[in-house]
């Protein structure tokens with residue numbers, strides 16, 4: 001179905017971007033064949049590092065004409081295999097396009113190239129007292145382009161929303177090479193269909209996103225963190241909706257069950273007084289009024305006490321706050337380094353979190369697969385890590401798919417869905433129909449066909465004629 005790359009194709013790509021930016025050496029091929037999704041490995045035929053939208057346009061025109069697959073790649077931190085070239089061809093590595101074009105303090109917008117690392121963008125706007133809240137735990141290595149393509153969330157989404165809430169305009173190279181600029185620095189815009197939002201979360205399957213107009217806000221002056229330990233994970237989950245019902249608006253509300261906490265502590269080499277508690281809630285509150293913040297954090301502590309917390313620690317110094325966040329942010333890496341694993345990204349309406357957690361634990365116990373759960377509890381978003389541990393390859397291969405199917409069915413039965421923020425990509429494709437109806441899948445197939453009639457842009461992801 002696709003054309004293998006020949007020496008003539010490689011020469012043409014070199015003529016577009018320059019010799020040094022078309023890579024075929026084993027190290028570059030190996031790097032682009034993996035992301036952070038389990039142990040998947042799909043080597044591309046070459047890696048191209050474009051420097052301008054014009055170069056990407058020329059590459060897309062050429063690839064469309066020659067039927068060569070092109071897979072955009074940001075920081076390669078994806079957890080559903082989205083950046084992996086499952087049909088070979090070209091990986092379009094966006095790292096050279098990392099400029100902050102403008103920080104517009106008058107209108108509170110920034111314009112950036114999408115190859116910028118998320119944390120670098122955050123640091124740059126914070127230097128002028130502004131704030132870009134979306135903060136996936138991978139922010140030190142993921143790119144803004146990858147965040148847009150995955151509609152990334154993170155801990156602060158509970159108060160500030162996910163990436164889609166901060167993107168107002170885009171520059172996109174379409175699969176046929178045309179360049180479009182939907183949206184802009186406009187707080188209101190009802191001018192036809194909202195193409196900007198269609199690209200957000202499209203996982204690199206509809207266009208290559210080259211620039212983005214991102215909304216900013218002034219940085220909140222104060223924040224405080226409390227860590228509540230529970231001897232019953234169900235009680236921790238039950239406490240989450242109560243915090244909001246009591247009028248609190250936390251800037252993060254994270255859940256970690258005991259195994260996640262202990263693995264994370266080992267990974268970042270830190271200790272905590274109640275590290276053996278069955279579960280922890282990490283609650284952050286931010287704001288501009290120090291007195292009000294103190295009242296709110298005290299109230300959050302009382303809600304946790306009433307919910308059955310056995311201990312509540314308030315982190316007041318910046319260093320202690322950072323340490324607690326390091327532990328939470330280290331959970332993903334910690335679990336990954338523990339065992340071969342498969343991470344599921346379940347999400348339910350917030351008040352259903354206790355039912356989701358209990359159901360997941362029962363399903364995994366019944367099927368004798370170890371699970372370790374943590375996640376963005378305030379969003380009802382629970383990351384369920386299924387661990388191979390001491391299972392044989394055969395046991396793992398036979399137990400995993402039915403366990404995942406049961407978990408997803410349970411999640412959907414609670415009004416939830418199968419991905420809150422990690423996307424469908426390659427690894428979750430076969431489960432999409434558990435959560436999305438056939439008429440909706442047909443609309444998605446039609447949209448993909450309209451944007452990419454030859455199916456060359458990130459083929460095999462999210463939806464194709466096989467799911």
Ligand SMILES: Cc1cc2nc3c(=O)[nH]c(=O)nc-3n(C[C@H](O)[C@H](O)[C@H](O)COP(=O)(O)OP(=O)(O)OC[C@H]3O[C@@H](n4cnc5c(N)ncnc54)[C@H](O)[C@@H]3O)c2cc1C
Pocket residue numbers: 035036071072073074075076077078079081082083084094114135136137138141142143144145146147148149150151152153154155203204205207208209210332333421422425458
């Ligand atoms: C330790 C760890 C913690 C994480 N924590 C979070 C978290 O808290 N919240 C969260 O939401 N996610 C999290 N993730 C998942 C991941 O970091 C996010 O999905 C992130 O947005 C991926 O960005 P990336 O630049 O690495 O993209 P990649 O992995 O390189 O690519 C992801 C997808 O985006 C597409 N893409 C990349 N750039 C472009 C572009 N310019 N144009 C079009 N398509 C493009 C790719 O084709 C692919 O489909 C975590 C991952 C890890 C490893």
